[in-house]
Amino acid sequence: MTAWLFRFQSLFGLVLVFLAAVVFSPVRNGELLFLDSGNLFNVVRAMSEIGILAVGMTFVILIGGIDLSVGSVLGLASVGAAVLLVRQDFGVLPAVLAVLAAGLVFGLLQGVVTAKLGIQAFIVTLAGMQIARALARIFSGGQGVEIAYGDAPGRAPTAFSLLGERTFGGLVPVPALIFAVVAGLAAVLLRVTAFSRHVYAIGGNEKAARLSGVPVDRVKILVFGLCGLLAGLAGIVHAGQLNYGGPNDGSMAELDAIAAVVIGGASLSGGRGTVVGTVAGALLVGVLRNILTLNNVDSNVQLLIIGLVIVAAAGLQRLRPAAVG
Amino acid sequence: MPIRKRGALALLLGTALVATVTTGCGTTSENADGKAEPKPCGGAGGKYTIGVSQANVAEPYRERMDADIRQAATAVPQFTVHFADAQQDNSKQVEQVENFITQQVDLLIISPNEASPLTSVVKKAYERGIPVLVLDRKVNGDAYTSFIGADNFDIGRRAGEFVAQTLLPGGGRVAELKGLAGSSPAKERSDGFRLGIGGKAIEVVASADGDWLRDRGRQQADALLKGTPGVQVVYAHNDPMGEGAYLAAQDAGLSGIQIVGIDGLPIEAGGIKAVEAGRLAATFVYPTGGKEAVDSARKILVDCQQVPKVQGLAIERVTKDNAAEVYARLNAGG
Numbered sequence: 001m002t003a004w005l006f007r008f009q010s011l012f013g014l015v016l017v018f019l020a021a022v023v024f025s026p027v028r029n030g031e032l033l034f035l036d037s038g039n040l041f042n043v044v045r046a047m048s049e050i051g052i053l054a055v056g057m058t059f060v061i062l063i064g065g066i067d068l069s070v071g072s073v074l075g076l077a078s079v080g081a082a083v084l085l086v087r088q089d090f091g092v093l094p095a096v097l098a099v100l101a102a103g104l105v106f107g108l109l110q111g112v113v114t115a116k117l118g119i120q121a122f123i124v125t126l127a128g129m130q131i132a133r134a135l136a137r138i139f140s141g142g143q144g145v146e147i148a149y150g151d152a153p154g155r156a157p158t159a160f161s162l163l164g165e166r167t168f169g170g171l172v173p174v175p176a177l178i179f180a181v182v183a184g185l186a187a188v189l190l191r192v193t194a195f196s197r198h199v200y201a202i203g204g205n206e207k208a209a210r211l212s213g214v215p216v217d218r219v220k221i222l223v224f225g226l227c228g229l230l231a232g233l234a235g236i237v238h239a240g241q242l243n244y245g246g247p248n249d250g251s252m253a254e255l256d257a258i259a260a261v262v263i264g265g266a267s268l269s270g271g272r273g274t275v276v277g278t279v280a281g282a283l284l285v286g287v288l289r290n291i292l293t294l295n296n297v298d299s300n301v302q303l304l305i306i307g308l309v310i311v312a313a314a315g316l317q318r319l320r321p322a323a324v325g
Numbered sequence: 326m327p328i329r330k331r332g333a334l335a336l337l338l339g340t341a342l343v344a345t346v347t348t349g350c351g352t353t354s355e356n357a358d359g360k361a362e363p364k365p366c367g368g369a370g371g372k373y374t375i376g377v378s379q380a381n382v383a384e385p386y387r388e389r390m391d392a393d394i395r396q397a398a399t400a401v402p403q404f405t406v407h408f409a410d411a412q413q414d415n416s417k418q419v420e421q422v423e424n425f426i427t428q429q430v431d432l433l434i435i436s437p438n439e440a441s442p443l444t445s446v447v448k449k450a451y452e453r454g455i456p457v458l459v460l461d462r463k464v465n466g467d468a469y470t471s472f473i474g475a476d477n478f479d480i481g482r483r484a485g486e487f488v489a490q491t492l493l494p495g496g497g498r499v500a501e502l503k504g505l506a507g508s509s510p511a512k513e514r515s516d517g518f519r520l521g522i523g524g525k526a527i528e529v530v531a532s533a534d535g536d537w538l539r540d541r542g543r544q545q546a547d548a549l550l551k552g553t554p555g556v557q558v559v560y561a562h563n564d565p566m567g568e569g570a571y572l573a574a575q576d577a578g579l580s581g582i583q584i585v586g587i588d589g590l591p592i593e594a595g596g597i598k599a600v601e602a603g604r605l606a607a608t609f610v611y612p613t614g615g616k617e618a619v620d621s622a623r624k625i626l627v628d629c630q631q632v633p634k635v636q637g638l639a640i641e642r643v644t645k646d647n648a649a650e651v652y653a654r655l656n657a658g659g
Contacts, residue, residue: 036427
């Protein structure tokens with residue numbers, strides 16, 4: 001039971017924060033503003049980009065790495081999508097595929113440098129963060145690229161605007177659906193495949209994994225590739241939600257993603273963490289921020305509280321019995 | 326309808342693996358979609374909540390804007406003002422405006438981080454019947470109540486004209502310290518300046534990005550002044566970068582360099598004081614519009630009047646001659 005509590009600490013945390021939010025919700029016309037379905041879906045929509053980044057980050061952190069480049073890659077991908085759609089007259093599918101491919105390649109390259117040259121992931125992705133930001137600014141000509149929709153040249157196909165829409169009775173934002181699908185696929189990938197056993201093995205003890213025949217380099221490269229791919233996807237969602245590719249967008253998003261993973265119960269030294277935990281961690285931050293904002297808590301105090309939550313989550317990890325998986 | 330909503334809610338939360346929290350949901354309903362009639366004006370007897378969505382408060386200029394709003398609002402007993410800080414993040418600002426819509430504020434004041442990403446959520450608020458005052462940076466289209474702000478292109482032009490007419494009437498060499506690359510004011514203040522010096526024998530011999538920051542401005546100016554000899558004037562897109570350039574020039578022992586800044590904040594650490602002290606040759610007041618926004622809010626909510634769609638704010642040149650007077654005037658009363 002204790003083991004289970006620790007394993008899913010962020011889920012319990014989420015439930016606690018959710019219940020607290022219900023209790024502290026402002027009331028308008030006899031209804032709780034927090035529980036308004038529009039409000040709840042807004043929370044998930046707002047967290048979906050960070051959530052997608054955090055799912056990719058979970059894999060990297062599981063192998064004991066870190067990826068500081070995802071925020072910049074998000075910005076680069078949003079600019080890339082906007083430029084391809086608006087200035088190059090790409091269709092939606094080719095543009096999306098090209099941006100996803102770019103994210104994937106960017107991640108794979110960081111993986112290659114990390115695995116084959118043996119440079120720490122922190123350093124490699126720190127460089128990657130600068131490079132992606134530079135590319136975003138160069139590619140956009142130093143200006144945010146606005147996405148206007150329509151059939152004429154210089155306009156993006158209307159289909160792309162679906163990313164900013166809501167569906168199922170005008171209620172569920174499409175980015176939230178994408179986040180849910182990504183999280184679902186990743187959770188499955190991390191539970192049932194041989195790949196997942198390799199990931200946990202590398203994070204647990206890289207040397208032992210190598211000796212027992214795990215293709216360590218290949219798995220590392222794939223993990224960074226996956227993280228880059230998801231950062232590219234987050235950038236596409238970003239561009240579609242905001243009708244805008246911003247060369248400066250996504251800065252600090254890498255830190256929000258890392259925070260979600262840590263609150264989700266993962267260990268930065270690798271080998272421990274789950275996608276479920278990360279998703280709960282991301283939603284926990286989203287719900288917390290929402291209820292604080294609904295109560296008009298000062299933004300600096302909000303930062304303070306979220307900082308304390310990160311410390312508390314990490315602290316709980318220290319208390320966790322070593323035997324718990 | 327509530328049943329379908331609850332189903333969709335459960336579906337999403339379920340997929341997101343937090344199905345445990347759905348029990349007890351669905352107690353609320355949302356207003357009908359589409360355009361809502363503006364609420365009837367409540368007049369002087371009402372109580373009003375105003376939401377202020379600020380792009381960030383890391384810059385002194387924006388901090389001052391919030392302070393101006395806060396100060397002006399204390400004079401209106403009917404107003405309660407809530408502030409949100411988007412920390413330069415477009416997504417976060419969209420989320421915060423959504424929150425204000427959820428809270429059903431009586432009026433929204435927004436200073437957008439960037440125009441296009443905020444356009445649709447501002448439109449949403451406006452269409453729900455919430456009056457929207459857009460400050461400083463615009464949104465696209467016309468789904469807002471009033472835009473209040475000065476013109477970045479114009480302030481750049483004024484700075485250029487000042488350099489051409491007053492500082493370098495016989496022509497000369499200028500270095501430019503730009504704001505954050507990719508931000509619209511940086512481009513407009515740069516383009517305007519070039520128009521202002523147009524036709525004169527003035528050359529922008531070097532430029533660098535100072536990211537609006539004092540320390541970056543100093544660092545970049547340091548390299549510019551060393552790498553490009555003969556610079557007579559530094560044009561900085563804001564006063565903090567101008568102050569940085571002043572420090573760099575001191576450091577390099579270049580005493581004859583004149584520095585022109587922008588923003589002219591009437592605070593102790595602001596540009597007007599720097600002009601008074603002789604560190605900047607001039608600055609140009611880019612008004613925050615905070616007081617004007619509260620005046621408009623009062624007209625709309627309390628006096629039940631219309632306000633103009635566009636309220637342009639006057640740009641003012643500050644040199645040593647008028648610095649003390651401008652400073653005193655801008656800090657007088659609320």
